[in-house]
Amino acid sequence: MIAVTGATGHLGRLVIASLLRTVPPSQIVAAVRTPEKARDLASKGVVVRQADYSRADTLAPALAGVDKLLLISGSEVGRRIEQHKAVIAAARQAGVKLLAYTSILHADRSPIGLAEEHRQTEAAIRSSGIPFVLLRNSWYTENYAGAVAQAVKMGAHYGCAGSGRISAASRADYADGAAAVLIAKNDQGGRIYELAGDESFTLAEFAAEVARQSGKPVRYQDLPEAEYKAVLVKAGLPEVIAGMLASADAGIAKGALFDDSRQLHALIGRATTPIASTIAAAPASKA
Numbered sequence: 138m139i140a141v142t143g144a145t146g147h148l149g150r151l152v153i154a155s156l157l158r159t160v161p162p163s164q165i166v167a168a169v170r171t172p173e174k175a176r177d178l179a180s181k182g183v184v185v186r187q188a189d190y191s192r193a194d195t196l197a198p199a200l201a202g203v204d205k206l207l208l209i210s211g212s213e214v215g216r217r218i219e220q221h222k223a224v225i226a227a228a229r230q231a232g233v234k235l236l237a238y239t240s241i242l243h244a245d246r247s248p249i250g251l252a253e254e255h256r257q258t259e260a261a262i263r264s265s266g267i268p269f270v271l272l273r274n275s276w277y278t279e280n281y282a283g284a285v286a287q288a289v290k291m292g293a294h295y296g297c298a299g300s301g302r303i304s305a306a307s308r309a310d311y312a313d314g315a316a317a318v319l320i321a322k323n324d325q326g327g328r329i330y331e332l333a334g335d336e337s338f339t340l341a342e343f344a345a346e347v348a349r350q351s352g353k354p355v356r357y358q359d360l361p362e363a364e365y366k367a368v369l370v371k372a373g374l375p376e377v378i379a380g381m382l383a384s385a386d387a388g389i390a391k392g393a394l395f396d397d398s399r400q401l402h403a404l405i406g407r408a409t410t411p412i413a414s415t416i417a418a419a420p421a422s423k424a
């Protein structure tokens with residue numbers, strides 16, 4: 138049995154879809170916080186079980202009989218270390234033979250604020266004794282889809298990433314990578330994958346591509362980190378989220394999300410999705 142946590146999220150759904158290409162649905166467990174959201178998966182024959190990271194009582198039953206587990210990092214920033222530790226403990230109890238975890242690119246040395254919860258989760262996985270695979274994902278190209286309309290409207294894209302390069306790939310690319318690891322016939326235990334897009338871009342190049350596709354002038358405006366955070370707060374984002382996003386950009390400026398090892402390409406056996414495709418799919422990309 139292969140279980141995927143967070144299976145009703147964007148990435149989790151894509152992993153399940155990828156697995157279903159080769160694995161019978163009865164051998165896939167969608168371990169989800171809210172089973173009602175997974176009715177479509179159940180109707181395909183996927184085994185749906187409740188697994189709430191904050192409710193330890195749900196975790197051991199959800200993982201019963203599971204051989205391989207994909208732990209998709211949770212979305213409740215600040216609570217994730219304890220939540221992930223609860224899943225790891227349940228996996229050990231259930232005798233899981235391989236635990237794959239979606240971490241962040243170069244987690245061991247990433248200066249991005251969000252990396253700390255991933256580092257601590259990685260440490261907990263290592264000390265659990267369960268054979269593990271670290272899927273250290275770079276940014277999703279989709280992170281920028283929502284920025285396209287705003288950039289076209291404002292004539293500018295704001296950030297504090299300087300000329301840092303971002304090696305992003307689409308969620309579907311990372312999902313196929315995770316599925317490839319889960320169905321691999323060879324032993325994956327102990328592997329650490331740095332997963333990133335084939336191509337990288339700066340935010341100035343992102344703005345230039347938005348301008349090219351929309352036919353409207355769009356420039357990149359680089360700001361000091363504190364100023365960028367203030368812009369995000371003014372735009373209505375909560376202080377904490379604004380700080381996280383500004384920290385991420387500051388990390389990008391230092392090369393935190395650049396990787397040219399093409400490990401994701403090798404894992405999925407095809408080119409990753411370029412940022413231009415994500416921009417093209419965004420509603421405001423055409424004039």
Ligand SMILES: NC(=O)c1ccc[n+]([C@@H]2O[C@H](COP(=O)([O-])OP(=O)(O)OC[C@H]3O[C@@H](n4cnc5c(N)ncnc54)[C@H](OP(=O)(O)O)[C@@H]3O)[C@@H](O)[C@H]2O)c1
Nearest residue numbers: 143145146147148149170189190191210211212275276277
């Ligand atoms: N690499 C990147 O660029 C990037 C960007 C954003 C996020 N991430 C990370 O990657 C993860 C997957 O991305 P995504 O796009 O699929 O995010 P998403 O659509 O927000 O999905 C997050 C999933 O985590 C589940 N979850 C959250 N808290 C939970 C809990 N207490 N118990 C059980 N499940 C819980 C959610 O369950 P529900 O369906 O019930 O809400 C959802 O299925 C995110 O959670 C985050 O850690 C990475």
